Amino acid sequence: MKNVTDSFLSLGYWPFAGSFGFNTDILATNPINLSVVVGVLIFFGKGVLSDLLDNRKQRILKTIRDSEELRGGAQERLEKAVARLRKVEMEADQFRANGYSEIEREKWNLINSTYKTLEQLENYKNETIRFEQQRAINQVRQRVFQQALEGALGTLNSCLNTELHLRTISTNIGMFGMMKEITG
Template sequence: MKNVTDSFVSLGHWPSAGSFGFNTDILATNLINLSVVLGVLVFFGKGVLSDLLDNRKQRILNTIRNSEELRGGAIEQLEKARTRLRKVEMEADQFRVNGYSEIERERLNFINSTSKTLKQLENYKNETINFEQQRAINQVRQLVFQQALQGALGTLSSCLNNELHLRTIRANIGMLGAITD
């Protein structure tokens, strides 16, 4: 500390103009140099530093303000998107419910239509079977009738002789004559 005080004391006493010397005390000279530089900086740089800090402060405040505005806009857009999402989800649920009910209705319509078609096919099948049975019965009747007729004709041909034949014809003519009168 004594060196510092000595350096200030020696500042007050400048050597005469004819002599020139160096102060070899590094701590004392650095301290003096630093105090001079700081003094000059404070005196001349105070306004510049203050302006720089004010500009920096304004930029930071503007950035914060812009960030807040962007945040507010983002929150607003997020709320709009959430509202839209809820609306779309409700519509999707409605479509899903309507789709399920439509599918169920179509399924019931299909079942009813298929049931009706099956009943019609069953009726057509039964009608076809009845028709084919009638046709088969008629064919069998015709065959039986033809065979019976052929058998009767064969029996008549073998049993009838001319005299019996003439007598049958006269009896039939007599019956016809009685009917017409």
Template sequence: MFDNRKQKIWKTIRNSEELQENAIEQLEKAQARLRKVETEADLFRVNGYSEIKREKLNLINSIYTTLEQLENYKNEAIDFEQQRVINQVRQRVLQQALQGALGTLNSCLNNELHLRTVSANIGMFGMMK
């Protein structure tokens, strides 16, 4: 009876040791998987941060490029508008000068001089033919 009891105790101890070994083995496997997952998570996090930084720099560079283009377009528009206004002013000045000259000529020439000038011009045109 004592031997039987002893055998049961030994058997229970061996079963416990086997269960302990299995548990330790499973724990080591789980720890190894955890280390692997942690390493992958760290790589993913580092790569993610790097990608975010790259995208941020790309966005900043794109914004600066767009701002430069807008500044160039603005300057071109200002130059174009200035040139248009300058041309309009030149046209008005020329038109006023011509009107003034015509007025001066008309006031200076009386009818007789006017007729002589017309006759002289007709004579010059006749000689040109």
């Protein structure tokens, strides 16, 4: 501190006192220089610093607004996505329910179709059995008739003599003649 007052006092003794000059005593001049520099910086830098701070403030506010807008948009997209998810889940549940009911319907259709097919096969089997029974009955009848005919022919041939044979032929010829006259 003594140096500071000495430096001011020494200015009065110098012959060029009151004029501008450089003081090379660093300890004496440093607080004065600093106060002058700080004063100049405050005076001239106040506007620049204020502008820089205002610009920074505006950028921060703009970033906050943009973030809010993005958050709002993201929230809206999230709500839409949640709504779509709910809709898709409902559709999936509906498809699942419809799928189960469709499976049940197909199952019953298959059961009914199989039942009808079995019923048709049973009817076809019964018809085949009746047909085969009728064919067997017809074969038996034919065989019995053939045996009866052979027996009757055998009996006729053994009992038939020439006179009876001629009488039968002439009777049949007479019947054919009468039939010819009736139709003719």
